[in-house]
Amino acid sequence: MINYIYEKDLFGMKYKIVSSPFHEKTIAQIADCLDMNVQEFRKILIERLDMSxxxxxxxxxxxxKIMSLxxxxxxxxxxxxxxxxxxxxxxxxxxxxxxxxxxxxxxxxGIPEDEAVLKGKILIREIFLAWV
Known part of the structure; x- marks a missing residue:
């Protein structure tokens, strides 16, 4: 039986996808929303999502974004x-x-809504950073 290398490690192929200019801009916007490092967030996406x-x-x-409005x-x-x-x-x-x-x-x-949402984003970021 033939074993194809690309079936075992798709990191390189996934990295090429997320490092394209259009993806890079989008991923930077999402990472910025959580005040995360873009490289760490990109790594999380590569590890947790499939190529599609x-x-x-x-x-x-x-x-x-349209729905959230x-x-x-x-x-x-x-x-x-x-x-x-x-x-x-x-x-x-x-x-x-x-x-x-x-x-x-x-x-x-009694905590203001904006401050509570910020604390929630910190919790989300902590979950993400635990995976890195």
Whole structure:
């Protein structure tokens, strides 16, 4: 039986996808939203997503941006919950719900919404950085 090298390690092929100018711009915008290093975020995407998801990141991100303008809940939109759980699924839906509950409880305790969303983004970033 023939073993093809590219079937075992797709890192190089995935890297070529995410390092294209269009992908680089989109990934930088997403990483900036979480105040993350672009290289670390790119590595997470390469490790967690297959090539078809990687190829479609710009289209998925643009679709999410349009949808988030219509989002009624500013916390959900601010935390990019649907982006990271549905459009670019790098977080488990359960993790996203836990983070949302924590942010909602912070808001109920009197912390301003913007500050609570920022703390939620920090939680998301910590999950991502634990994978690096």
């Amino acid at each position: 998801f990687l190829e479609n990141i710009p289209a998925r991100y643009n679709s999410w 219509k989002e009624e809940d500013p916390v959900t939109s601010g935390l990019c919950i649907t982006l990271f759980s549905e459009y670019i699924p790098v977080l488990a839906h359960e993790d996203v719900l836990i983070i949302k509950e924590k942010v909602d409880s912070l808001i109920k305790s």
